[in-house]
Amino acid sequence: MTTGPRALLRRGFDRAERLLDRAFGPDWNPLAQLGPIGWFLFWIVAVTGIYLFIFFDTGVTDAYASVAWLSRDHWWHAGVARSLHRYASDLMVVVMFTHLIREWAMDRYRGSRWFSWVTGVPVIWFVYLSGITGYWLVWDKLAQYIATTTSELLDTLGIFAEPIARNFLAPDLLASRFFTLMVFLHIAIPLLLLLLMWVHIQRITEARTNPPRGLAAITLGALVVGALLSPAPLGAAADLATVPMRVDMDWFLLSLYPVIESVPAGAIWAGVVGFTVLMIGLPWLPARRDGAAAAVFLDHCNGCSRCVEDCPYAAITLVPRSDGLPFTHEVEVNPARCVACGICMGACPSSTPFRRTGNLVTGIDLPDRPLAALRAEVIRAADGTSGPGRVLTLSCAYGAAAGDAPGRVVLPCVAMAPPSLVDFIISRGLADGVAVAGCAERDCHNRLGVAWTRARFARERDPYLRARVPRERVLTVWAGPTETARLDAELAGFAERLSSMPAYENLRPLDPDEVADAEAAAAERAAG
Ligand code: HEM
Ligand code: SF4
Ligand code: SF4
Numbered sequence: 001m002t003t004g005p006r007a008l009l010r011r012g013f014d015r016a017e018r019l020l021d022r023a024f025g026p027d028w029n030p031l032a033q034l035g036p037i038g039w040f041l042f043w044i045v046a047v048t049g050i051y052l053f054i055f056f057d058t059g060v061t062d063a064y065a066s067v068a069w070l071s072r073d074h075w076w077h078a079g080v081a082r083s084l085h086r087y088a089s090d091l092m093v094v095v096m097f098t099h100l101i102r103e104w105a106m107d108r109y110r111g112s113r114w115f116s117w118v119t120g121v122p123v124i125w126f127v128y129l130s131g132i133t134g135y136w137l138v139w140d141k142l143a144q145y146i147a148t149t150t151s152e153l154l155d156t157l158g159i160f161a162e163p164i165a166r167n168f169l170a171p172d173l174l175a176s177r178f179f180t181l182m183v184f185l186h187i188a189i190p191l192l193l194l195l196l197m198w199v200h201i202q203r204i205t206e207a208r209t210n211p212p213r214g215l216a217a218i219t220l221g222a223l224v225v226g227a228l229l230s231p232a233p234l235g236a237a238a239d240l241a242t243v244p245m246r247v248d249m250d251w252f253l254l255s256l257y258p259v260i261e262s263v264p265a266g267a268i269w270a271g272v273v274g275f276t277v278l279m280i281g282l283p284w285l286p287a288r289r290d291g292a293a294a295a296v297f298l299d300h301c302n303g304c305s306r307c308v309e310d311c312p313y314a315a316i317t318l319v320p321r322s323d324g325l326p327f328t329h330e331v332e333v334n335p336a337r338c339v340a341c342g343i344c345m346g347a348c349p350s351s352t353p354f355r356r357t358g359n360l361v362t363g364i365d366l367p368d369r370p371l372a373a374l375r376a377e378v379i380r381a382a383d384g385t386s387g388p389g390r391v392l393t394l395s396c397a398y399g400a401a402a403g404d405a406p407g408r409v410v411l412p413c414v415a416m417a418p419p420s421l422v423d424f425i426i427s428r429g430l431a432d433g434v435a436v437a438g439c440a441e442r443d444c445h446n447r448l449g450v451a452w453t454r455a456r457f458a459r460e461r462d463p464y465l466r467a468r469v470p471r472e473r474v475l476t477v478w479a480g481p482t483e484t485a486r487l488d489a490e491l492a493g494f495a496e497r498l499s500s501m502p503a504y505e506n507l508r509p510l511d512p513d514e515v516a517d518a519e520a521a522a523a524e525r526a527a528g
Contacts, residue, residue, distance in 0.1 A: 009105040014480040017442060026478075028215040032442035034099035035201075036211040037219060041092040042197065044220065045130075046190065048085040052078065056137070060179040064139040064237045071234050083227030089131050090252035091223070096127060104282075106398075106445065111290040112313065112339045114283035115203040121279045123200060126193040131253030133186040139179075142247040144168070144238035149260055156265035171240045203337060204447065205314045291340030291412070292367040294333045298322075300350040301363035303329030306462055307344035310415070312447035313337050316344060316364075331364065341446040342366050342416025346456075349463055351418040353378075356513060366416075374409070376521030378421065379514065381409050382430035389499030391475075391491055392431035394421070398445035400479035400487040401437035414438040415449035419456045419465035426473050428514075429507045432498040433473040435491055440480035450478055468506065473498065 017031045024030065030037065055078050057066035070078035100120060103109050109117035132150065136143050151165040167174050201207035211219070233248045249257070260268055294307075294315070308316045308331060315337035318329045333344075344364045345351050351362040353375040360372040378392065384406030385392055393408040394417045395401035404410060411417060414436050422434045436453060444450040455461035457476065465474070475494040479487045 006105055006107060009101070010107075011482050013102055013105055014440065014482045017440065018480070018482065021440075021442060024215070026440070026442040028212050028218075029442040030215065031098070031102065033208070033211045033215055034095050034102060036208045037215070038092060038095045038099060039197065039209040040211050040216050040219060041088045041095060042190075042194065044088040044223065045085055045092070046194075048081040048088070049134075049190070051081045052085060058180060058183045060139065060174055060176045063137060063179065067138050067140075068234060068237075071231065075231060079231055080224065080227045083230075083232040084223050085134075086232040086250070087223050087226050089127075089134070090250065091219075092127055093131075093252040096124065100124075106443075107288070108445070110283045110288035112315075112337050113203075116200055117283050118280055119196065119200045119202075121276060123193065123196050124279075125276070126189060126196055128253060128256075130186070130190045130193055131250075133182055133189055135250065135254065136182050137186055138234065139238045140235035141238060141244040142235050142249070144240065145244045145247045146254065146257065147238075149257055153260055153265055153268060156269070168240055174240060203314055205309075205312050206448065290338070291369070293335035293338035293340065294342075294344050294364050295367050296331055296333060296364050297361050298325070298330055300361055301327075301330055301348075303327040303331065304349060305329065305331070306347040306349065307331055307364050310343050310347035310448070310452055312341070312343060312449070313339055315339075333364070339412075339446070340366055340368065341413045341449065342369065342411060343413055343446060343449055343452065345371060346413075346416045346418045347452070347463065348418070351463075352420040353418075353424040354420060360517075369412075371418075372517070373521055374411075374417070374421070375424070375514070376518040377409050378425060379430060379510065379518035380522055381407055382425075384408070385431050387432065387499065389433070389495035389497070390431045391433050391435050391495050391498065392425050393435040393437055393491070395435075395437040396439050396445065396449065398481070399437060399439040400477075400481060400483045402481065407431070413444070413446040413449035415446070415452045415456075419463055419469075422474060423466050423469050426469060426504060427506055427508055428510050429504070430510075432501070432504070433475065433494060435475040435477060435494060437477045437479065437487060437491075439478065440483070441478035470504070472501065473504065 013031065017029055020029045020031055026032070052070070055066060055070040055074070057063055067082070071082055072079070100117075103117065132146060135146050136150075148165065148168045151163075151168060154160070155163045155165050164178075167178050201209065210216070235244075235248055238244075249255075303318065303321065305318050308318050315334050316331050317334070319332050321327050321330050323330070345362060345366055348363040351365075351371050353360070353371065360375065362371045365371055378394075381392055382390075386407070391407060393401060393405075394414055395408055395410050396414045397410050397412055401408060402410060417436070422436070425431055425434050436457075438450050438453060439445050441450055452461060453476070456463060457465045457474065459465065459467070475490065477487055477490045479490075
């Protein structure tokens with residue numbers, strides 16, 4: 001068992017998520033829905049922001065009065081909207097950091113998956129900038145504190161023709177034009193944030209940008225209750241003639257301000273640049289080498305596009321046919337995006353282990369672990385099963401069954417196994433039953449592997465698990481790394497049930513070619 005900081009954190013998340021699974025169920029588990037919740041919060045902030053703008057007066061002298069009026073006289077709609085606007089922004093900070101720590105713990109930020117991480121880094125700053133410019137607009141004592149501290153910090157850059165801190169030295173120096181600029185920034189920065197959030201999910205297929213409705217309702221409900229029980233505070237009006245002594249701090253969006261005050265500006269800028277560079281460089285510190293990218297074999301590809309639809313990382317594209325075969329399309333793999341999860345191989349209709357040896361080539365295959373080698377591995381693994389009730393396990397490298405064990409074949413993702421492999425194992429008598437042990441149901445390491453496997457087995461998504469495969473001989477277990485006890489119990493129960501079943505009636509033992517093939521592969525492996 002690995003025990004580095006990442007593995008420990010991963011186990012910590014797994015335990016916390018198991019508890020939340022009990023309260024919310026795997027589909028609504030908030031820790032597995034942080035990205036979608038982040039999007040949902042953005043929309044709450046956007047809608048409440050537009051609503052507030054109806055009542056907000058953008059002039060420097062009237063801004064505070066308009067916020068005070070909407071918070072007190074119209075607390076039941078505009079005041080609630082203001083509190084929602086603030087609390088959803090605060091929650092976005094919490095969700096964002098939890099999300100990024102979790103993606104790090106799950107090791108989903110390196111190798112070909114670097115893109116979402118790197119594009120997430122400017123998202124952090126844009127969330128902060130959106131919040132800071134928003135606080136500025138209220139023009140109370142807190143806004144005054146932010147305005148003076150920020151402008152003093154910006155002035156240390158020496159890039160402005162006139163120091164901007166001068167605007168805040170005395171009441172009559174603050175120009176309405178400057179205030180209008182802040183209003184403009186508070187609209188432009190969130191729009192750029194939205195653009196960045198969109199870029200952030202461009203390299204993944206079927207990115208979830210909406211939480212399940214129930215979870216969205218719970219999130220919104222909790223925010224509304226918070227807004228009613230504890231409305232967003234409003235300090236006294238800004239007064240540039242005095243220095244604000246006490247302000248109601250927002251520790252989510254403005255937590256850096258006390259630091260800015262007490263640390264030299266040079267150290268602050270060095271910290272900002274250092275943090276950004278470190279975060280951007282993290283996917284390469286150290287880099288992860290994914291296996292060789294999937295390779296297409298056009299002689300076995302009819303351009304059906306199943307692999308395109310199933311690849312979780314948008315690494316495959318459908319392009320016009322180039323080899324003269326009578327199909328309109330073929331597929332192309334972008335090696336820079338491929339993480340070698342093998343899900344495409346499991347999706348291809350040509351991936352059938354029943355093909356005769358010598359022909360065991362499929363439309364799209366993993367060069368490091370081709371279908372032919374997988375079939376040979378499965379045949380060899382059958383030797384490790386013991387009866388009665390022999391179970392052969394196809395497991396995922398990120399779940400509870402990640403370690404090597406007799407009778408187990410560990411895959412980068414369980415969806416790499418074409419459903420026909422399950423049929424093959426049972427009908428060739430390699431085992432009495434097949435257990436497919438993937439990651440926790442709430443969140444697959446390869447994003448869509450659990451969903452595709454379930455849909456294929458339920459005959460809802462091509463390639464289907466054939467109807468002739470007796471379902472009582474197939475077990476699926478979705479379990480995270482801390483759930484080995486449950487996995488073992490489920491496997492033992494399955495073996496027990498299998499032991500009391502009559503022998504499978506459609507057995508067609510391995511043919512000599514298949515045996516020879518497995519032996520050759522084993523010899524090759526032994527020779528290194
Ligand atoms: C509020 C801001 C953010 C939002 C709304 C957001 C949203 C999302 C969404 C919707 C996904 C896709 C989830 C899925 O369907 O699998 C995602 C994935 C991801 N995000 Fe974020 N994100 C935010 C900030 C960040 C930050 C700051 C980082 C890191 C610096 C980050 C790193 C990642 C990574 C590594 C993935 C996984 C990509 C993969 O599976 O290959 N995100 N995010
Ligand atoms: S192995 Fe296939 S499904 Fe997985 S990332 Fe590469 S192309 Fe996509
Ligand atoms: S699933 Fe197989 S046959 Fe279909 S397009 Fe992909 S490689 Fe070609």
